[in-house]
Amino acid sequence: MNGKIVKNQQISAGHFLLRVTLAESFKTPMPGQFVMMRDPGRIDPLLGRPFGVYGFERSQEEVTVEILYKVVGKGTLVLSRLRESDFVEVLGPYGRAFDTYPEAGKVVFICGGIGVAPITYLAQHYRSLAAARDVELICYYGASKAENLVGIEKLKRICSRVFTSTDDGSHGFQGLITERFSADISSYAAGSSKIYACGPRSMLKELSELVAGNSVFCQILMEERMACGIGACLGCTVLLKDGGGRGEHARVCMEGPVFNIGDIHWG
């Protein structure tokens, strides 16, 4: 359906916060689900672009979806040029959501760069669950430099502790967020801790090595180029390890975008 842009604001170099109002028939996305967006009527770029949901509100009259995105190519560049009152096509919500555990002791979020967007929506979901009132939310957030730690203030309001890392040391630990996380990993017991991550493939691969051999629950949100977003084109597959139960290839749009980290074949 078409939505109306109420805000499409640059919040840091190359990073935008997009807020779109939609008809109330739009389903409430579960954390980890995504939407396909495109500038309607265009054939270049042709395909929609998948974005993990960053925020969502439902009132009597309308629903509002929020996307936090980084300009990385033609699709996001075109999106960034849309203005208030412009229409944007929004399909979804699509995909498998994160599994959540209100009875968990500690919930740990690990995000790299723009991977912060769907993780923030998940963190907010945990915070909104009455049954999860006692869960401790801890976040590890890495970016190239301080100004690219977009949305960190919101995360600080949701999580009790937020650790950061930057490549240049301009905020928090200097180095990779997985290095920062590995220093604390022993404090997250397998039984009571749940780990969720989203970020560059290299970060997720690194994390898979850190948690390998440990039975801690760890779900990750993967990204791939997509055409349809609904499971038909088979374009967005990732390789699973043998015995993953879903065959060798899994569609990020249907079997994912959320996967158990141990199921991915990193190659």
Place this chain on the structure above:
Amino acid sequence: MKNAGPEMQVDIGGLIIKNPVLTASGTFGYGSEYVPYLDITRLGAIIAKGVSLEPRAGNKPPRIMETPCGMLNAIGLENPGVHAFIKEKLPFLRQFSVPVIANVFGETIDDFKRVTELLSESKGVDGLEINISCPNVKKGGIIFGSDPDMAHAVTREVKRLTDLPVIIKLTPNVTDICLIAETVEEGGADAVSLINTLTGMSVDIERRIPHLANVTGGLSGPAVKPIALRMVWQVAKRVKIPVIGIGGIMNASDALEFLIVGARAVQIGTANFINPSATTDIIDGIEDYLKRHNIDDINDLIGTFDEEGNAC
């Protein structure tokens, strides 16, 4: 009681369909993916994703790349194999009372023959579309559809084994697509469909690597439409069997161009990825056009292209 709309029914090689809008193989899965987004019962026919004798895992990712006004794909014909198709996919497809056309491909003529036999015996399909855009492993990997003798042989062998209407899907990656079309007509094809994707590629200049793991892929989308239209026009003039137009059809206007130059029906492919209800939107748009032009029967529109119309 019949609706007071224009007649939309067409005959594609003995298969009567209620309107000329079909789904292109590989863009509509096995139907189930689209159930939430459109009324499948309205389609002229469903052409299912291609099946081979044995299951195929397909290519490694990345499998797709967007290019200007189009996309490249190298899925690698991932499919569960003909046995699983008949057992697990076909019963679902049958429930809509829409003709189901199975799309068949193989790496040897024997593969094509065996899959044809199995599908014909299954009694669950209404027609076969034969994808001859794949390499013949017994002939050094030459594409079946690029060699007139091989294209003829596949058509003849498949026709010999089935009573179902047989549509041969042609590749545009040839010097003269009309020659191949004529050859498969001689071989007994009931219809031809064209075009399959155009082979292309795209390079990541920062890393100097291909964007697709398979290096090359098939180009589809609006970028290919003018080429597809030209080929359909040429082939429709050269063969007597029905021609089904495919290539970058995004809306009813695009579909009408194909029908006017001689396509008996059209297939909608990449458009399904952008608009899951593209097919039914196109059916509505064609009907509106016929009403607007006071055409009672779509067959009175097909092939009415006036080549000299713009000459001074």
